[in-house]
Amino acid sequence: MAKDRLAEVLERYEAVIGLEIHTELTSLRSKMFCGCPVAFGGEPNTRVCPVCLGMPGALPVPNEAAVEATVLAGLALECEIARFSQFHRKNYFYPDMPKNYQISQYDLPFCKNGHLDVEVGEGASAYVTRVGITRIHLEEDTGKMIHVGGAEGRIAGADYSLVDFNRAGTPLIELVTEPDIRTPEEARRFAQTLRTVFLALGISDCSMEEGSMRVDANVSIRPRGATEFGTKAEVKNMNSFKALHDALAYEIVRQADLLDSGGRVVQETRHWDAAAKRTSGLRSKEEAHDYRYFPEPDMVPFEFTDEWIASVKAKLPELPAARRERYAAELGLPKQDARLIADDVALSRFFEQAVSVAGADRAKPVANWVLGELSAHLNATGLAVEECGILPEMLAELVVLIEDGTISGKQGKDVFAEMAQTGERPGAVVERRGMRQVSDTDAIEAVARRVLDAHPDEVASYRGGKSGLIGWFVGQVMREMRGQANPAVVNDVLRALLDQQDR
Amino acid sequence: MMSGRTIADMTAVEVRDAIERKEVSAREVAEAALARVEELDAHVHAFNQVCPDLALQAAARIDAMVAAGEALPPLAGVPAGIKDNMNLVGTRTTCSSRILQDYESVYTCTAVQRLLDAGALPVGKCNLDEFAFGSSTENSAFGPTRNPWDLERVPGGSSGGSAAAVAARMVAVSLGSDTGGSIRQPGALTGTVAVKPTYGRVSRYGLVAFASSLDQIGPFARTVEDAALVLQAIAGKDPLDATSVDEPVDDYRAALDAGVEGLRVGLVTDMLDIEGCAAEVREAVEGAARTLAALGAEVGEVALPMSRHGLSAYYIIGPAEASSNLARFDGIRYGHRVKDAEDVLDLYMRSRAEGFGPESIRRIMLGTYALSAGYYEAYYGQAQKTRTLIIREFAEAFERFDVLLTPTSPTVAFKLGEKASDPLAMYLSDVYTIPLNLAGLPGISVPVGLCPSTGLPIGAQIAARHFDEAAMFRAAAALERALALDMVPPLVRK
Numbered sequence: 001m002a003k004d005r006l007a008e009v010l011e012r013y014e015a016v017i018g019l020e021i022h023t024e025l026t027s028l029r030s031k032m033f034c035g036c037p038v039a040f041g042g043e044p045n046t047r048v049c050p051v052c053l054g055m056p057g058a059l060p061v062p063n064e065a066a067v068e069a070t071v072l073a074g075l076a077l078e079c080e081i082a083r084f085s086q087f088h089r090k091n092y093f094y095p096d097m098p099k100n101y102q103i104s105q106y107d108l109p110f111c112k113n114g115h116l117d118v119e120v121g122e123g124a125s126a127y128v129t130r131v132g133i134t135r136i137h138l139e140e141d142t143g144k145m146i147h148v149g150g151a152e153g154r155i156a157g158a159d160y161s162l163v164d165f166n167r168a169g170t171p172l173i174e175l176v177t178e179p180d181i182r183t184p185e186e187a188r189r190f191a192q193t194l195r196t197v198f199l200a201l202g203i204s205d206c207s208m209e210e211g212s213m214r215v216d217a218n219v220s221i222r223p224r225g226a227t228e229f230g231t232k233a234e235v236k237n238m239n240s241f242k243a244l245h246d247a248l249a250y251e252i253v254r255q256a257d258l259l260d261s262g263g264r265v266v267q268e269t270r271h272w273d274a275a276a277k278r279t280s281g282l283r284s285k286e287e288a289h290d291y292r293y294f295p296e297p298d299m300v301p302f303e304f305t306d307e308w309i310a311s312v313k314a315k316l317p318e319l320p321a322a323r324r325e326r327y328a329a330e331l332g333l334p335k336q337d338a339r340l341i342a343d344d345v346a347l348s349r350f351f352e353q354a355v356s357v358a359g360a361d362r363a364k365p366v367a368n369w370v371l372g373e374l375s376a377h378l379n380a381t382g383l384a385v386e387e388c389g390i391l392p393e394m395l396a397e398l399v400v401l402i403e404d405g406t407i408s409g410k411q412g413k414d415v416f417a418e419m420a421q422t423g424e425r426p427g428a429v430v431e432r433r434g435m436r437q438v439s440d441t442d443a444i445e446a447v448a449r450r451v452l453d454a455h456p457d458e459v460a461s462y463r464g465g466k467s468g469l470i471g472w473f474v475g476q477v478m479r480e481m482r483g484q485a486n487p488a489v490v491n492d493v494l495r496a497l498l499d500q501q502d503r
Numbered sequence: 504m505m506s507g508r509t510i511a512d513m514t515a516v517e518v519r520d521a522i523e524r525k526e527v528s529a530r531e532v533a534e535a536a537l538a539r540v541e542e543l544d545a546h547v548h549a550f551n552q553v554c555p556d557l558a559l560q561a562a563a564r565i566d567a568m569v570a571a572g573e574a575l576p577p578l579a580g581v582p583a584g585i586k587d588n589m590n591l592v593g594t595r596t597t598c599s600s601r602i603l604q605d606y607e608s609v610y611t612c613t614a615v616q617r618l619l620d621a622g623a624l625p626v627g628k629c630n631l632d633e634f635a636f637g638s639s640t641e642n643s644a645f646g647p648t649r650n651p652w653d654l655e656r657v658p659g660g661s662s663g664g665s666a667a668a669v670a671a672r673m674v675a676v677s678l679g680s681d682t683g684g685s686i687r688q689p690g691a692l693t694g695t696v697a698v699k700p701t702y703g704r705v706s707r708y709g710l711v712a713f714a715s716s717l718d719q720i721g722p723f724a725r726t727v728e729d730a731a732l733v734l735q736a737i738a739g740k741d742p743l744d745a746t747s748v749d750e751p752v753d754d755y756r757a758a759l760d761a762g763v764e765g766l767r768v769g770l771v772t773d774m775l776d777i778e779g780c781a782a783e784v785r786e787a788v789e790g791a792a793r794t795l796a797a798l799g800a801e802v803g804e805v806a807l808p809m810s811r812h813g814l815s816a817y818y819i820i821g822p823a824e825a826s827s828n829l830a831r832f833d834g835i836r837y838g839h840r841v842k843d844a845e846d847v848l849d850l851y852m853r854s855r856a857e858g859f860g861p862e863s864i865r866r867i868m869l870g871t872y873a874l875s876a877g878y879y880e881a882y883y884g885q886a887q888k889t890r891t892l893i894i895r896e897f898a899e900a901f902e903r904f905d906v907l908l909t910p911t912s913p914t915v916a917f918k919l920g921e922k923a924s925d926p927l928a929m930y931l932s933d934v935y936t937i938p939l940n941l942a943g944l945p946g947i948s949v950p951v952g953l954c955p956s957t958g959l960p961i962g963a964q965i966a967a968r969h970f971d972e973a974a975m976f977r978a979a980a981a982l983e984r985a986l987a988l989d990m991v992p993p994l995v996r997k
C-alpha cells in the first residue's frame with residue numbers, strides 16, 4: 001500500500017531531499033587526533049588514551065592520512081579542494097563527547113562543490129540524475145552511550161548511563177548534498193553509489209549496520225510546480241539502505257497527509273523506527289543549539305599546495321562509473337552486467353583477472369559466470385570472493401573449456417560445483433571424470449547414422465516436415481554418447497545427414 | 504658550604520657544579536630544598552603539594568651517576584618547582600581548583616619530563632590562580648601565595664607559587680605558564696628572572712590549557728643563566744603538540760657572554776606613559792635603558808600604539824578559548840561530581856558551579872558570551888583583527904630594533920585583597936605582557952631595581968623576535984651583570 005500511496009502523493013507533490021552522510025574512515029590505522037587504533041566493538045574503553053578521553057592537558061595532533069583520505073574523497077566526487085582550511089571547535093555538552101566540544105570543520109571545509117551522477121531505475125525507465133555535493137569535511141566521532149532503564153533507550157529517563165569511548169576520536173567525514181534528490185529511490189541509489197565510490201577508494205568499510213556509514217536526510221515537499229521550499233524535517237536513525245528508502249517514503253506521505261488535511265509541517269528532527277515503520281518527533285529541547293564555533297587553536301591551519309593536491313589525485317583508483325563505461329565499451333558487457341560487477345571492487349578485480357587469462361573476447365561468458373554461478377556460490381556460503389577458494393584463473397580455465405567445446409555448458413556447472421567444493425582445477429576435474437566432450441565429426445557421424453538407421457519412422461516424419469524432431473534426434477545421439485558429445489556438432493551432423501538424404 | 508651560603512641559596516649552575524665536583528650529593532640538595540620548604544612554606548604557601556619521594560628518587564639517580572662516574576645532565580640535582588597545572592605522574596594536578604582537587608596525573612607533561620630528563624629534582628607542585636586566571640595567586644581554591652618580599656603582598660600571578668618558591672630559595676628553578684603575563688609579572692613582583700618563550704618554542708602537551716593560542720610554559724630562576732639553561736632543556740618540537748615548532752634551538756648559554764655592543768634596543772615610550780605606571784617603575788626601566796646604552800647598545804625610542812588595545816583583545820580571546828577548554832571539567836570522567844544529581848544536566852551544572860571558583864566562572868561566562876551566535880564577529884572576530892594589527896606593529900618595530908624594552912608590570916607587588924574586588928584593575932597588571940602573548944613573541948622579565956619607597960623589586964621586560972630568545976637573554980644577562988642587584992628577599996635574609 002505504501003508504494004501506491006507514495007506514487008499517488010508524488011504525482012501531486014514534489015519531494016525535496018538532501019542527505020547528510022557520516023562515514024568513519026575505518027581503513028585508517030589510528031584515530032583522528034591520537035595514536036589509538038580504529039576498530040569496531042571490543043571491550044569498552046580499551047582503545048583510549050589521554051587525548052581521546054579529553055584528559056586535562058592532552059592535545060590533538062591531526063592524522064595526516066585522514067586528511068588525505070578526505071581530500072581523496074573530494075577529488076573522487078569532483079569537489080574543489082580548499083587551498084586554506086582549518087578545524088573548528090563545535091561546542092556543546094554531551095557525555096559521549098570527552099572534551100564537550102567536537103573538533104570539526106565549519107566555514108572552511110577541505111572539499112566543496114562536487115557532484116555524483118546516480119543511475120536510478122532499471123531498463124527502459126532508467127535515468128541518470130546528478131546530485132550536487134555541497135561539502136565534505138573531516139571531524140572526530142563521539143563515544144557511544146548505553147542508557148540503562150527508562151522507556152526510550154534515551155538519556156532522559158534512564159536509571160543510569162554508561163559511556164564507551166572506544167569510538168571517540170575515530171576519523172569521520174561528513175558529506176552534505178544539495179537538495180537535489182526527488183524520490184526515496186534516488187536517495188537510496190545515491191547512498192549506494194556513494195558507498196561504491198568510498199569502497200573503491202578504500203577509505204571505509206561503509207557498514208550501515210555497524211554504523212560506519214550513517215545517513216541522515218532532510219526532506220520537505222511542495223506542490224508540483226511550486227518553486228519555494230516547504231518546511232523540512234530531518235530524519236535520522238536509518239541503518240540500512242532499505243530503511244533510508246522506507247523512512248523517506250513514510251515521511252513524504254506523512255507530510256502530504258498533514259498538508260492535505262490543512263495542517264503544516266513542523267521543522268524538527270524525526271527518528272525512524274524500523275520495527276514500527278514510522279518516524280516520530282524527538283520531543284527534546286536539543287533543537288536550538290548555538291555551537292559557538294571558533295577556529296581550533298590547538299592546531300595550525302592547513303595550506304594545501306597544488307603539488308600536494310596533484311599527488312593525492314594521482315592516487316585516485318579507477319572509480320565504479322569509469323569502470324562501468326570501460327566494461328560496456330571495451331568488453332561489450334550489457335549495461336546491467338557492467339554495473340553489477342563494476343560497483344563491487346572485489347568482484348571487478350576478480351573479473352578482470354579472469355578476463356586477462358581467458359581473453360577479452362571471452363569477457364561476456366566470464367561475466368555471466370561471475371554474476372551467475374560465482375555470485376550464487378558467494379551468496380550461499382556467505383564468503384567474500386577473495387576467500388571463496390575459486391581463483392580468477394580457475395574460472396577463466398572453466399570458461400575456456402566451455403567456449404572451445406571441450407565440455408558443454410551443462411557440464412560446466414558440474415565442474416564449477418566440484419571446483420567450488422574441492423578447489424581442484426577445472427581441467428583436472430574434466431580429465432578425472434572423463435568429461436572431455438567429443439567434437440570429432442567422424443565419431444559423431446558414425447553414431448548419428450546408427451540412430452537414423454534405427455528410427456526410420458522418425459526420419460520419415462522429419463523429412464515430411466516435422467523439423468522439430470531434430471531435438472529428439474540430438475537427444476538420442478547424446479544418450480548414445482553418454483552426454484560427452486558436443487551438442488552443437490551433433491546438431492550440425494544430424495541436420496547434414498537428414499537434409500542430404502532428402503535431396 | 505661555599506662562601507657561607509646554604510645549599511638552598513645556590514643557583515642551578517652552582518648546584519650542578521658542586522654535585523659534579525662531589526662537594527655535595529644530590530640527596531643533600533633535595534633534603535636542603537625540602538627543609539627550606541618545611542621552614543618557609545607555612546608562611547608563603549608556594550606549594551599545593553610537596554613530593555619528597557619523587558625528589559629523593561630523582562636525587563638517588565643523580566648520585567648513582569656521580570658514583571658511576573657518568574657525565575651529568577645539565578640540570579643534575581637542581582631542585583625544581585612545577586606549576587600545578589602541569590601533569591606529573593605521582594602527583595595531583597589540581598590547577599588550584601576544587602574541581603580537580605583530587606585529580607591524580609595519568610601522564611607527564613612534555614616540558615616537565617624534559618626538565619626531569621635534564622636531571623632536575625621535582626620538589627612539588629606550585630600554587631596558582633585557579634586555572635591560571637589571575638594576576639595575584641589570590642584566586643587559588645587553596646588559599647593565596649604570599650610574596651617572600653612582604654608577606655602582606657601578593658607574588659603576582661598566575662604563576663605566583665612558582666615565582667615565590669624560587670624567590671624564597673625553596674627551589675633553584677621552577678616552571679610556570681604564561682598566557683597574558685603569568686610568568687613575567689610574578690617574576691617582576693618577586694625579583695626573579697622569568698621567561699615566556701616564543702609561542703611554539705616549548706610543548707604545551709600536559710599543560711592544562713587556559714587559552715591554547717596564547718599559553719606557553721617557561722622558567723623562573725634567580726639568574727639569567729639558570730633561566731637560559733632551563734629553557735634550553737625544555738625547548739624544541741614535540742610530536743604531541745601540533746603547535747610546537749620544529750625550529751632549531753639556539754645555544755642560549757653562549758648568548759649570555761655576547762654583550763650588547765651594537766644590539767639595537769627599542770625603549771617603548773608610549774607604554775611608559777600609560778596611566779597607572781608607577782613613577783618608580785618608569786624610572787627603573789629608563790635606568791635600565793641608560794645602562795644598556797652605556798654598555799654599547801644602540802638605544803632608540805619606539806611607540807606601539809596598537810599594543811594598548813591588547814588588553815581588550817586578550818579579554819575576549821583568552822576567555823573564549825578558556826570557556827571551551829574548561830568544558831571538559833564536567834564531572835563525568837574525572838574531577839568533582841555532585842553525589843545526588845537528578846539528571847545529566849543537573850550533574851553538569853551543579854558539579855561545575857561547586858567546582859569552579861568565581862573568577863573561573865566569570866571567564867567562562869565572558870568567553871561563552873563572546874563566542875555566541877550574533878556576537879562572534881563583534882567580539883571574537885574584532886579581537887582577532889586587533890591581534891593581527893598588533894603582530895604587524897611588532898614586526899615593524901623589529902625591523903628597527905633587535906629587542907624591545909618595557910616595564911613588566913605597571914606597579915610593584917600590591918597588597919593582598921587590594922585589587923581582589925576590582926577585576927578591571929587586576930586585569931591592568933598585564934598591560935605590558937599581554938601584547939607579546941597576542942603576537943606569540945618571547946619576553947623575559949629581569950630585575951632592574953628595588954622601589955625606593957617600598958623596597959620591592961621592579962622588573963623590566965625585554966622582548967625579542969620570534970625564536971630569538973638568544974637576543975633577549977643577551978640583553979638580560981648584560982643588565983644583570985651591570986646592575987649586580989642584591990635580590991635576596993627579607994624573609995630569606997632573616
Ligand SMILES: [Zn+2]
Nearest residue numbers: 034036049052
Ligand atoms: Zn586515543
